[in-house]
Amino acid sequence: MTGGTTAARERAAQPQAPRPQQARRWSTGRGELWVAGGVLALAGALASGTATMEVPDGVAAPGPQFFPWLVVGLLAVVGVALGAQVLLQARRAHADGGAPATMSNDLLEDLGAIDGTSELRIVSPADAAPAPGEDPEDDGARLDVRTIALTVAALAGFALALTWLGWILSAAALFWALARLFGSGRPLLDVGVAVIVASVIQLAFGAGLGLPLPAGILEGVVPWTS
Amino acid sequence: MDQLTHLLEGFSVALTPSNLLFLVIGAVLGTAVGVLPGLGSAMAVALLLPVTFSLDPTGAFIMFASIYFGGLFGDSTAGILLNTPGNSSAIATTFEGHRMAKDGRAAKALGTSAIGAFLGGTIACVLVVFFSPAIVRLATVMGPAEYFALTVFAFVAIAAVVADSIVRGLVSLGLGFAVGMVGIDAMSGAERFTGGTPVLFDGISIIVVTVGLLAIGEVLHVAGRIRTAGGNGPFLSPKGSPLLNRREWRQALPAFLRGTAFGVPFGAIPVGGSEVPTFLAYGTEKRLARRRGDADFGTRGAIQGVAAPEAAGNATAGSAMGALLALGLPTSATAAMMIAAFQQYGMQPGPLLFERSGDLVWPLLASLFLGLGILLIINLPFAALWARLLVIPRHYLYAGIAVVAMLGVYAISSRVLDLWMALAIGVVGVIMRHFSLPIAPVLIAAILGPMAETQLRRALAVSEGDPTALVASPFTIVLYLLLAATVAVSVVQHLRHARAERATKARVPA
Numbered sequence: 001m002t003g004g005t006t007a008a009r010e011r012a013a014q015p016q017a018p019r020p021q022q023a024r025r026w027s028t029g030r031g032e033l034w035v036a037g038g039v040l041a042l043a044g045a046l047a048s049g050t051a052t053m054e055v056p057d058g059v060a061a062p063g064p065q066f067f068p069w070l071v072v073g074l075l076a077v078v079g080v081a082l083g084a085q086v087l088l089q090a091r092r093a094h095a096d097g098g099a100p101a102t103m104s105n106d107l108l109e110d111l112g113a114i115d116g117t118s119e120l121r122i123v124s125p126a127d128a129a130p131a132p133g134e135d136p137e138d139d140g141a142r143l144d145v146r147t148i149a150l151t152v153a154a155l156a157g158f159a160l161a162l163t164w165l166g167w168i169l170s171a172a173a174l175f176w177a178l179a180r181l182f183g184s185g186r187p188l189l190d191v192g193v194a195v196i197v198a199s200v201i202q203l204a205f206g207a208g209l210g211l212p213l214p215a216g217i218l219e220g221v222v223p224w225t226s
Numbered sequence: 227m228d229q230l231t232h233l234l235e236g237f238s239v240a241l242t243p244s245n246l247l248f249l250v251i252g253a254v255l256g257t258a259v260g261v262l263p264g265l266g267s268a269m270a271v272a273l274l275l276p277v278t279f280s281l282d283p284t285g286a287f288i289m290f291a292s293i294y295f296g297g298l299f300g301d302s303t304a305g306i307l308l309n310t311p312g313n314s315s316a317i318a319t320t321f322e323g324h325r326m327a328k329d330g331r332a333a334k335a336l337g338t339s340a341i342g343a344f345l346g347g348t349i350a351c352v353l354v355v356f357f358s359p360a361i362v363r364l365a366t367v368m369g370p371a372e373y374f375a376l377t378v379f380a381f382v383a384i385a386a387v388v389a390d391s392i393v394r395g396l397v398s399l400g401l402g403f404a405v406g407m408v409g410i411d412a413m414s415g416a417e418r419f420t421g422g423t424p425v426l427f428d429g430i431s432i433i434v435v436t437v438g439l440l441a442i443g444e445v446l447h448v449a450g451r452i453r454t455a456g457g458n459g460p461f462l463s464p465k466g467s468p469l470l471n472r473r474e475w476r477q478a479l480p481a482f483l484r485g486t487a488f489g490v491p492f493g494a495i496p497v498g499g500s501e502v503p504t505f506l507a508y509g510t511e512k513r514l515a516r517r518r519g520d521a522d523f524g525t526r527g528a529i530q531g532v533a534a535p536e537a538a539g540n541a542t543a544g545s546a547m548g549a550l551l552a553l554g555l556p557t558s559a560t561a562a563m564m565i566a567a568f569q570q571y572g573m574q575p576g577p578l579l580f581e582r583s584g585d586l587v588w589p590l591l592a593s594l595f596l597g598l599g600i601l602l603i604i605n606l607p608f609a610a611l612w613a614r615l616l617v618i619p620r621h622y623l624y625a626g627i628a629v630v631a632m633l634g635v636y637a638i639s640s641r642v643l644d645l646w647m648a649l650a651i652g653v654v655g656v657i658m659r660h661f662s663l664p665i666a667p668v669l670i671a672a673i674l675g676p677m678a679e680t681q682l683r684r685a686l687a688v689s690e691g692d693p694t695a696l697v698a699s700p701f702t703i704v705l706y707l708l709l710a711a712t713v714a715v716s717v718v719q720h721l722r723h724a725r726a727e728r729a730t731k732a733r734v735p736a
Contacts, residue, residue, distance in 0.1 A: 035397075050418075053416055053418060056416055061691050062691070064416040067679040108501060108502075108505045111509050148450045152446065159632075159646055171629050171632070175629050178625035179621040182625065198629070209280065214640075
């Protein structure tokens with residue numbers, strides 16, 4: 001490692017939340033009102049679904065509508081509370097949940113007697129610090145929406161193509177497209193890797209464990225696909 | 227000592243070649259997903275669920291359990307060598323572990339963490355075996371009201387602990403309930419939120435939900451930042467012996483035991499897995515080091531700071547297995563996936579499981595011990611080899627995750643519709659991550675929600691609608707009091723931190 005990268009890492013190592021990787025903080029901003037709105041919309045949809053539910057005759061006292069009403073109530077209350085929270089403290093930054101089971105940072109800091117100097121400096125994700133002078137409100141824009149949209153499109157394309165093209169071709173295409181989207185610079189090598197990955201899965205799960213993977217247009221061409 | 231004979235019989239089943247094979251596969255897979263950042267044992271189990279339909283349940287569960295433990299073995303490797311913990315359960319280990327590595331004691335840190343994981347897990351499993359009859363006896367006196375109280379406790383505890391604000395935790399919980407309600411109501415036969423389409427009569431498969439939220443959500447989340455993110459830091463290669471000498475054992479052993487003591491009780495209560503006890507163990511070691519005047523802690527790296535959190539992490543997995551088998555209560559995302567696995571095989575974990583499926587439970591418990599031994603063997607000398615997994619280019623890693631996720635979803639019932647649902651849920655997952663809404667409560671609520679509803683309706687049906695029946699027994703009263711205390715602590719803490727944050731902001735204009 002050169003001196004330059006070390007210095008960059010040192011700079012990046014400013015006190016922040018003890019998260020594995022991706023510990024960038026998002027300023028949730030007013031965009032989160034959409035989330036609150038979505039929660040309320042879900043509550044509304046569930047409420048109408050519950051109200052119009054066809055309940056079979058002679059069902060015992062707390063029927064099938066009882067629990068849904070509780071959930072509708074919960075969603076309505078937390079939706080309003082979330083909206084109020086966003087409006088009252090719009091600039092409050094939240095640690096971005098990189099790990100699936102995110103925990104409250106505050107709680108962990110208390111439990112671990114973490115004082116924000118020694119520990120937090122040592123666990124420093126590579127991309128922690130926003131560049132100086134960057135507007136913290138601007139965080140949302142840094143999410144690369146284009147790549148996300150293209151990834152979704154690739155996955156959707158896979159779902160469309162699977163039964164027609166068969167597993168090997170469509171899975172290889174998905175693998176290749178995602179590797180490319182995620183910054184691979186060697187598309188030809190990727191073709192080879194993609195075909196190998198798709199074929200190994202076909203062999204292991206299709207031929208080995210007997211999972212019915214569609215053969216598609218390769219039906220009959222390669223004997224071990226079916 | 228009835229359980230010892232059962233356990234010995236269990237060993238004889240677990241030691242058959244096919245079960246040993248599953249054990250080793252699980253240990254290798256678990257360690258691998260533990261080492262790789264962004265993958266976890268919950269996702270691994272969810273992806274394997276549809277594939278294991280055709281397997282014998284005993285073998286499948288042996289594999290799942292060793293994936294669970296393997297994940298906790300592997301997660302500290304990347305943390306120690308690269309300063310990027312493979313999972314949130316290894317953050318506490320990373321603090322002192324990476325310091326030791328920078329000090330040239332990487333092998334020692336890896337050895338300490340493997341031994342700690344082994345000791346913590348083994349002690350917890352011994353306790354589970356000894357106390358399982360008592361837990362089962364306790365569980366048999368529990369009625370619907372008690373079970374409902376237990377599930378409410380699980381919901382509120384996870385919502386309060388997992389998120390930065392309780393509101394966010396509750397939002398996630400509500401989403402999970404909504405997902406869990408879709409389908410035909412088992413008690414009355416009424417159609418709920420299916421929109422009249424028969425494909426939704428069976429509800430939304432929990433595998434679709436998990437793979438969508440965890441795997442596809444993670445892939446999309448990474449897609450949103452992979453072009454701007456930097457690479458890994460310098461890779462410290464471990465040299466020397468991973469084994470501890472006598473003096474180091476004297477330092478580490480008490481820390482191993484203290485860590486285990488934190489881990490065991492926390493594994494049995496639903497507070498979102500191993501983060502809380504690992505941080506508690508780390509904090510305790512830090513305070514003790516300060517009192518001792520230990521200059522290594524926080525500078526060169528102290529062996530206790532690795533030993534205690536690592537033992538705590540695996541101890542939670544041991545008692546989580548106990549809580550899962552004896553009470554049917556999932557205390558972590560991986561345990562929740564195992565409940566889904568039991569349901570797939572038509573079994574309901576809980577006190578009756580020991581009676582009805584003793585031929586599954588005891589081999590499973592025996593295999594936990596075997597699995598821990600195998601994991602120690604494949605981790606203690608070869609930790610540096612596992613770390614080589616981190617060399618896989620990230621674009622291949624995430625492309626591979628996406629392909630395997632699609633495979634897992636399609637394998638559920640060979641329906642393309644499931645792929646679309648998983649994709650939609652993945653988009654929801656990435657939005658949730660963006661707004662720091664926690665994922666774990668969604669899974670817990672989607673799995674435990676229907677169970678809670680059934681118990682609540684049964685309790686109310688028995689009492690003829692009288693809600694006081696829910697708090698009539700001492701057990702329920704104690705649980706609700708504990709719950710109130712948890713919420714109070716959490717609220718106080720959030721308020722205190724909000725105030726501290728405001729104070730910092732006022733001092734340093736950001």
